[in-house]
Amino acid sequence: MELRPIFSTLRRHKTTAWLLILEIALTCAIVCNAVFLIGQRLQRMDLPSGIAEHELVQIQLGPIGKNADAKAQSATDLAALRQIAGVRQAAMTNQMPFSCCSDSTGSIMLDPHQQQGTAQVAEFMGGAGLLSTLGAELVEGRDFQPSEYVDFDAAVQALHDGNARGLPQEIILTRGLAERLWPGQEALGRTVYFGDALPFRVIGVVASLARPKQLEQGVQYSAVLPIRMTVADGSSYILRTAPQDREAILKAAVAKLKQLDPNRVVLVKRTYDDARREYFAGDRAMAGILVGVILALLTVTALGIVGLASFWVGQRRRTIGVRRALGATRGDILHYFQAENFLLASFGIALGMVLAYGINLFLMLHYELPRLPGIYFPVGALVLWGIGQLAVLGPALRAANVPPVVATRSV
Amino acid sequence: MFAYYLDLALRSLKRSPGLTLLMVLAIGFGVAASMTTWSVFRAVSGDPIPWKSSRLFVPQLDIWGPDSRKKGGYTDISDAFDYTDALALMRDHRGKLQSAMYQVSPSVVPADAAKHPINVSGHAVFSEFFPMVEAPFKYGSGWSAQDDQNRSHVLVLSDKLNQKLFGDVNSVGKSVNIEGKDYRVVGVVDRWNPQPRYYDVVNTGGFVGDGAEDVFLPFNTAIDVGMPNNGNTNCNEIPKEAGFIGLQHSSCVWIAYMVELDSATDVDSYKNYLDGYMRQQQQAGRFNWAPKYKLSDLPAWLDSEHVVPDDTKVSLLVALGLLIVCLVNTAGLLLAKFLRRSGEIGVRRALGAPRAAVYAQFLTEAGMVGAAGGVLGLLLTGVGVACVGWVLPKDIAALARLDVSLLAMTLVVAVIATVLAGLYPTWRASRVQPAWQLKSN
Numbered sequence: 133m134e135l136r137p138i139f140s141t142l143r144r145h146k147t148t149a150w151l152l153i154l155e156i157a158l159t160c161a162i163v164c165n166a167v168f169l170i171g172q173r174l175q176r177m178d179l180p181s182g183i184a185e186h187e188l189v190q191i192q193l194g195p196i197g198k199n200a201d202a203k204a205q206s207a208t209d210l211a212a213l214r215q216i217a218g219v220r221q222a223a224m225t226n227q228m229p230f231s232c233c234s235d236s237t238g239s240i241m242l243d244p245h246q247q248q249g250t251a252q253v254a255e256f257m258g259g260a261g262l263l264s265t266l267g268a269e270l271v272e273g274r275d276f277q278p279s280e281y282v283d284f285d286a287a288v289q290a291l292h293d294g295n296a297r298g299l300p301q302e303i304i305l306t307r308g309l310a311e312r313l314w315p316g317q318e319a320l321g322r323t324v325y326f327g328d329a330l331p332f333r334v335i336g337v338v339a340s341l342a343r344p345k346q347l348e349q350g351v352q353y354s355a356v357l358p359i360r361m362t363v364a365d366g367s368s369y370i371l372r373t374a375p376q377d378r379e380a381i382l383k384a385a386v387a388k389l390k391q392l393d394p395n396r397v398v399l400v401k402r403t404y405d406d407a408r409r410e411y412f413a414g415d416r417a418m419a420g421i422l423v424g425v426i427l428a429l430l431t432v433t434a435l436g437i438v439g440l441a442s443f444w445v446g447q448r449r450r451t452i453g454v455r456r457a458l459g460a461t462r463g464d465i466l467h468y469f470q471a472e473n474f475l476l477a478s479f480g481i482a483l484g485m486v487l488a489y490g491i492n493l494f495l496m497l498h499y500e501l502p503r504l505p506g507i508y509f510p511v512g513a514l515v516l517w518g519i520g521q522l523a524v525l526g527p528a529l530r531a532a533n534v535p536p537v538v539a540t541r542s543v
Numbered sequence: 544m545f546a547y548y549l550d551l552a553l554r555s556l557k558r559s560p561g562l563t564l565l566m567v568l569a570i571g572f573g574v575a576a577s578m579t580t581w582s583v584f585r586a587v588s589g590d591p592i593p594w595k596s597s598r599l600f601v602p603q604l605d606i607w608g609p610d611s612r613k614k615g616g617y618t619d620i621s622d623a624f625d626y627t628d629a630l631a632l633m634r635d636h637r638g639k640l641q642s643a644m645y646q647v648s649p650s651v652v653p654a655d656a657a658k659h660p661i662n663v664s665g666h667a668v669f670s671e672f673f674p675m676v677e678a679p680f681k682y683g684s685g686w687s688a689q690d691d692q693n694r695s696h697v698l699v700l701s702d703k704l705n706q707k708l709f710g711d712v713n714s715v716g717k718s719v720n721i722e723g724k725d726y727r728v729v730g731v732v733d734r735w736n737p738q739p740r741y742y743d744v745v746n747t748g749g750f751v752g753d754g755a756e757d758v759f760l761p762f763n764t765a766i767d768v769g770m771p772n773n774g775n776t777n778c779n780e781i782p783k784e785a786g787f788i789g790l791q792h793s794s795c796v797w798i799a800y801m802v803e804l805d806s807a808t809d810v811d812s813y814k815n816y817l818d819g820y821m822r823q824q825q826q827a828g829r830f831n832w833a834p835k836y837k838l839s840d841l842p843a844w845l846d847s848e849h850v851v852p853d854d855t856k857v858s859l860l861v862a863l864g865l866l867i868v869c870l871v872n873t874a875g876l877l878l879a880k881f882l883r884r885s886g887e888i889g890v891r892r893a894l895g896a897p898r899a900a901v902y903a904q905f906l907t908e909a910g911m912v913g914a915a916g917g918v919l920g921l922l923l924t925g926v927g928v929a930c931v932g933w934v935l936p937k938d939i940a941a942l943a944r945l946d947v948s949l950l951a952m953t954l955v956v957a958v959i960a961t962v963l964a965g966l967y968p969t970w971r972a973s974r975v976q977p978a979w980q981l982k983s984n
Contacts, residue, residue, distance in 0.1 A: 147971070151875035155868055162864040169857065194650065194662045248613065291781055327781065397650065397662040421580070421858050428576055429865050432569045436872035439565045443879040499857055
């Protein structure tokens with residue numbers, strides 16, 4: 133295919149050609165970055181939580197009454213909840229992975245004299261059976277023993293009195309956190325410190341347990357403490373059941389709790405799937421908007437190419453006729469327009485890549501996004517070339533159908 | 544003359560309906576996408592109290608010191624107040640109006656014993672809160688400074704809670720039982736739910752899903768009866784005593800503070816006051832670092848608290864990008880179209896039409912495409928805003944509304960954008976040499 137005639141034609145339509153190139157370049161740049169943003173969102177929404185997501189429901193009650201009552205009441209509640217047919221396990225927890233509102237964190241240290249914490253760790257607290265109810269998989273060591281649990285208010289009191297004995301002595305970490313603290317080494321039996329150099333011995337490691345929020349601090353940096361929570365501390369009941377029973381169990385559980393004390397206020401009742409969906413709603417929204425914009429962008433660009441190509445075909449009918457009369461085949465004419473489009477698209481894509489990189493740099497600077505991976509460039513180029521060729525096909529076929537006799541007619 | 548241009552434009556557009564449709568579609572799409580995103584953006588970044596936001600200020604005091612920031616990895620000084628300093632600032636009363644406030648979530652016990660208590664949300668505030676934020680009252684008014692001092696058991700209800708408890712009647716003077724204590728209703732706030740909830744961004748993150756606050760109580764009274772803080776509490780060190788009292792004696796921050804200052808002089812003297820206050824605290828031996836404070840006006844404060852999500856900003860950028868692509872697209876198509884008519888321009892120019900007439904003719908045509916695109920854009924924006932609820936979180940989607948100004952803006956943006964896109968092609972068209980065009984044909 134001879135490219136020279138194409139160039140000389142385009143030179144006569146410089147502005148129009150440049151506008152088309154600019155359009156393709158902008159589309160390329162925006163689509164590359166938008167697809168990248170979507171990828172980021174999907175990746176976030178896909179983060180593993182480490183718990184039996186589809187088997188859990190959560191109920192949180194409003195705090196009413198004195199702490200002393202709360203302890204007894206929580207125990208009664210839990211016992212009653214465990215009685216409900218279909219409930220496999222029940223426990224109390226102060227927080228759940230990827231869910232709104234409750235988030236207890238602490239600065240973990242490897243050395244009691246450390247000035248600055250090594251990592252900000254999400255602290256999960258709950259009584260016996262928390263890990264097994266959540267379905268967090270213990271990969272090393274053991275779960276807490278009954279004697280190791282401490283009541284929350286007792287722990288707070290011990291903290292005030294500076295009495296380290298009154299605090300729990302053991303802790304379970306996630307594998308991600310253990311890896312961060314002691315890369316490539318055994319974590320069991322080591323000691324970590326919180327707050328005022330309070331020591332905790334690592335007795336177990338769970339495969340994964342994501343933190344509730346502030347994911348940028350390290351999604352998997354979580355620890356579990358053997359501290360019994362009550363309704364008064366703003367903690368929730370979590371029940372584990374078969375996935376298909378969740379709705380029914382939720383209803384039954386709320387009914388049971390109301391029956392135990394009709395004056396209680398239910399603040400939260402939801403399946404864990406709902407909680408997670410709610411947490412990632414913003415990400416899903418963003419991805420949805422971006423998909424819409426990408427589709428609109430590609431459609432508009434394709435339509436623009438169709439429009440301009442049709443125009444050029446109309447404008448060059450006579451030239452095409454002359455070429456046909458001089459012996460050019462239909463295929464030649466078809467290929468001419470295809471090659472022209474390919475050329476324009478290539479220029480556009482080249483410019484678009486530079487732009488895409490620039491936009492990415494800007495986003496990195498202002499919105500803390502990572503660098504655009506290299507793979508986006510060739511894929512983006514292929515997509516735009518494809519769209520360009522598809523769009524030009526119709527006008528090009530029409531051009532190929534121009535009969536040679538046109539050459540003999542005067543305008 | 545304009546009618547003539549309109550006629551010319553119509554004829555020209557009719558001659559190539561496909562191309563015209565294309566341009567209209569492109570403009571419509573571009574405008575609709577950018578306007579839909581803009582409506583969301585405006586909803587979340589809007590000034591909740593535009594007539595007053597430059598006179599409302601939020602002070603911040605550095606009571607934790609630089610070490611705490613280093614340890615916690617923060618750069619800004621704490622964005623809330625501890626009890627001691629909040630009360631000290633209230634006592635000194637250096638602003639025109641001011642209020643410390645904290646979030647509460649008490650239970651209201653209905654008079655009818657058969658009904659269950661209801662959990663409500665609200666704020667404990669000072670009397671000056673109501674004139675400061677200009678809360679609209681349906682019945683009654685806020686309480687007085689005297690009530691603040693006397694720790695009176697009074698409250699202000701929301702319209703919604705008033706309906707629930709008393710039906711739609713003036714309940715001023717009636718009493719409401721909150722956690723076992725009776726409070727006298729002094730006012731009912733008419734529907735009022737500023738978004739973002741600027742007076743307490745720290746606790747709400749700016750946006751609150753379902754509706755207004757239910758109750759407002761006097762700050763001192765709430766402290767008196769031990770109504771705990773339901774909002775965020777941040778501590779630098781563990782409180783020495785347990786419970787709500789311990790919190791009040793601690794350096795933990797959990798109170799929001801806002802002050803109204805009406806002139807630049809007031810702002811300066813308030814800054815002096817804050818500086819003096821911090822110096823005095825340092826001299827009293829409370830801390831050993833250099834006194835530091837901040838006083839931000841409301842817009843700056845909302846910005847520093849990241850009330851507008853980054854996501855929304857990025858999606859606005861993307862939508863603007865789409866609009867630009869649509870414009871470039873239309874410019875290209877218009878150019879191709881206009882340049883093809885050099886013959887026609889040549890004839891008109893040869894017959895005596897000045898360049899301005901050519902401009903008028905082609906810009907009219909471009910404007911018509913823009914107007915048609917705008918109308919399509921209007922429809923699509925309507926669809927877009929209606930669909931926002933599918934993809935955005937409810938609390939934000941509820942704010943994105945189709946209003947007259949948005950509609951007008953859609954149209955104006957479309958027409959201006961197309962005329963802009965048509966300028967260059969028109970300029971090229973008007974450059975056509977009449978003699979040359981006539982000859983070549």
